[in-house]
Amino acid sequence: MAPTFKDLHWAKNIQVQQYLQPKTLEEALEMLASFAGRARVIAGGTDVVPQLRGRDIEVEALVDITGIGGMDGIDEDGENIVLGGLVTHAQVATSELIKKKAGLLSEGAASVGSPQIRNVATVAGNLVSGQPAADTSIPLLALDAIVTIAGSKGVKNIPLTDFFLDTGKTALDCTREILTRIQFRGLKENEGGCYLRLAKRKALTLPMLVLAAVVNADMEKRIINHAAIAIGPVAPVPYRARNVEEGLKGAPISEETFAAAANSGMQECTPRDSCLRGSCDYRQEMARVFIKRGLTRAIAQIGS
Amino acid sequence: MNALTLTFTLNGNNISMDISPDTLLVDLLRDRLGLTGTKVGCREGECGACTVLLDGIPVNSCILPAAKVQGRSLTTIEGLADEKRQLHEIQQAFMDEGAAQCGFCTPGMIMNAKALLDRNAEPNDQEIRRSLSGVLCRCTGYQKIVQAVATAGEMKKSQG
Numbered sequence: 001m002a003p004t005f006k007d008l009h010w011a012k013n014i015q016v017q018q019y020l021q022p023k024t025l026e027e028a029l030e031m032l033a034s035f036a037g038r039a040r041v042i043a044g045g046t047d048v049v050p051q052l053r054g055r056d057i058e059v060e061a062l063v064d065i066t067g068i069g070g071m072d073g074i075d076e077d078g079e080n081i082v083l084g085g086l087v088t089h090a091q092v093a094t095s096e097l098i099k100k101k102a103g104l105l106s107e108g109a110a111s112v113g114s115p116q117i118r119n120v121a122t123v124a125g126n127l128v129s130g131q132p133a134a135d136t137s138i139p140l141l142a143l144d145a146i147v148t149i150a151g152s153k154g155v156k157n158i159p160l161t162d163f164f165l166d167t168g169k170t171a172l173d174c175t176r177e178i179l180t181r182i183q184f185r186g187l188k189e190n191e192g193g194c195y196l197r198l199a200k201r202k203a204l205t206l207p208m209l210v211l212a213a214v215v216n217a218d219m220e221k222r223i224i225n226h227a228a229i230a231i232g233p234v235a236p237v238p239y240r241a242r243n244v245e246e247g248l249k250g251a252p253i254s255e256e257t258f259a260a261a262a263n264s265g266m267q268e269c270t271p272r273d274s275c276l277r278g279s280c281d282y283r284q285e286m287a288r289v290f291i292k293r294g295l296t297r298a299i300a301q302i303g304s
Numbered sequence: 305m306n307a308l309t310l311t312f313t314l315n316g317n318n319i320s321m322d323i324s325p326d327t328l329l330v331d332l333l334r335d336r337l338g339l340t341g342t343k344v345g346c347r348e349g350e351c352g353a354c355t356v357l358l359d360g361i362p363v364n365s366c367i368l369p370a371a372k373v374q375g376r377s378l379t380t381i382e383g384l385a386d387e388k389r390q391l392h393e394i395q396q397a398f399m400d401e402g403a404a405q406c407g408f409c410t411p412g413m414i415m416n417a418k419a420l421l422d423r424n425a426e427p428n429d430q431e432i433r434r435s436l437s438g439v440l441c442r443c444t445g446y447q448k449i450v451q452a453v454a455t456a457g458e459m460k461k462s463q464g
Contacts (some may be wrong), residue, residue, distance in 0.1 A: 019325035114438025203437035
């Protein structure tokens with residue numbers, strides 16, 4: 001019989017037989033391999049623990065990776081910015097480097113959950129959860145981030161555009177692999193970024209719509225070279241509006257350009273009807289508003 | 305089930321105890337250690353009534369596996385008053401300002417306020433509101449709570 005709400009609400013445990021705390025990446029991967037799919041990685045645990053308590057997932061063991069050294073830093077590597085797999089939302093939201101080089105990601109990270117959630121929840125975990133409107137997935141997707149995944153067979157780098165497969169499903173197997181690194185290029189002189197979030201309240205609430213835009217433009221000729229626009233939740237995965245981006249290549253910076261982009265982008269968006277977070281019609285209309293506003297603000301930010 | 309031996313500092317005291325690996329921190333505190341000041345509201349990290357400080361940082365103890373406090377320092381609402389049971393200035397300010405009604409969220413509010421005032425003794429209204437944004441209060445409308453945190457900051461400053 002399925003557990004009732006009452007059973008689940010009062011359940012005091014997370015139904016795991018073992019809680020493992022490895023000190024190195026190799027040790028963690030060996031532990032995962034030895035459980036052959038019956039163990040799961042936990043970092044901050046803010047998604048995993050509620051899922052375990054709700055019996056949405058069942059595992060024999062949790063492998064807590066937060067004791068692994070050298071994965072909790074935010075570093076600059078040439079023109080790239082590198083986040084370790086254990087970097088929390090609070091770290092990203094307060095990093096001066098991120099604020100300066102990728103303000104859209106700072107704002108996204110500052111919007112997740114609550115201070116207590118942001119203090120432990122990792123950005124890597126936000127990606128791995130694979131939700132279509134995750135507050136750091138959307139800006140990282142617009143920033144063309146690349147993630148590094150370590151498994152028992154070695155290490156692979158995957159662009160975020162290929163990482164999200166379906167709602168809650170990514171290219172990473174969280175029973176066998178670990179996301180160790182997130183890399184993206186900081187914004188250049190002629191680039192601007194913007195993060196927009198529509199939600200019922202300012203804290204502790206999932207978004208009705210999230211948009212992140214990065215625009216590369218020639219401000220003297222008043223021409224957009226290229227732009228990246230990520231939106232959620234308008235598809236089963238965090239969505240890149242490729243058709244809009246194609247239309248913006250070489251387009252003049254003008255109200256007409258923004259309006260055309262907004263209208264074509266709205267057609268691409270297929271959000272779900274949600275009783276709590278807005279109807280499909282409403283969210284499509286707001287996608288139109290956000291695309292225009294996002295482009296305008298990203299361009300206004302160039303050189304500032 | 306493989307028991308874990310947990311060693312940590314709780315409100316300044318060293319603790320060592322065996323726990324089952326599926327224990328959540330809030331239940332360890334309330335059921336095994338008898339510290340029922342930390343409240344259980346939603347059990348899913350939404351309401352913040354269960355907030356405790358882990359190495360000075362506020363976290364929701366209802367969704368934190370107890371094993372995560374291994375080797376770390378934990379502060380609960382019971383750890384704020386001093387040995388002579390003199391209330392902490394934030395607790396005093398909450399009383400003075402009438403910042404509690406049903407009182408269920410109060411421990412969560414006070415622990416978040418403590419983390420804020422420890423790093424910033426003169427927070428502005430925005431900073432106070434942001435620091436409390438992870439705790440839901442269904443009684444007060446928040447105004448008196450925000451005022452109490454500001455008052456506590458002033459008390460802390462005047463005490464040096």
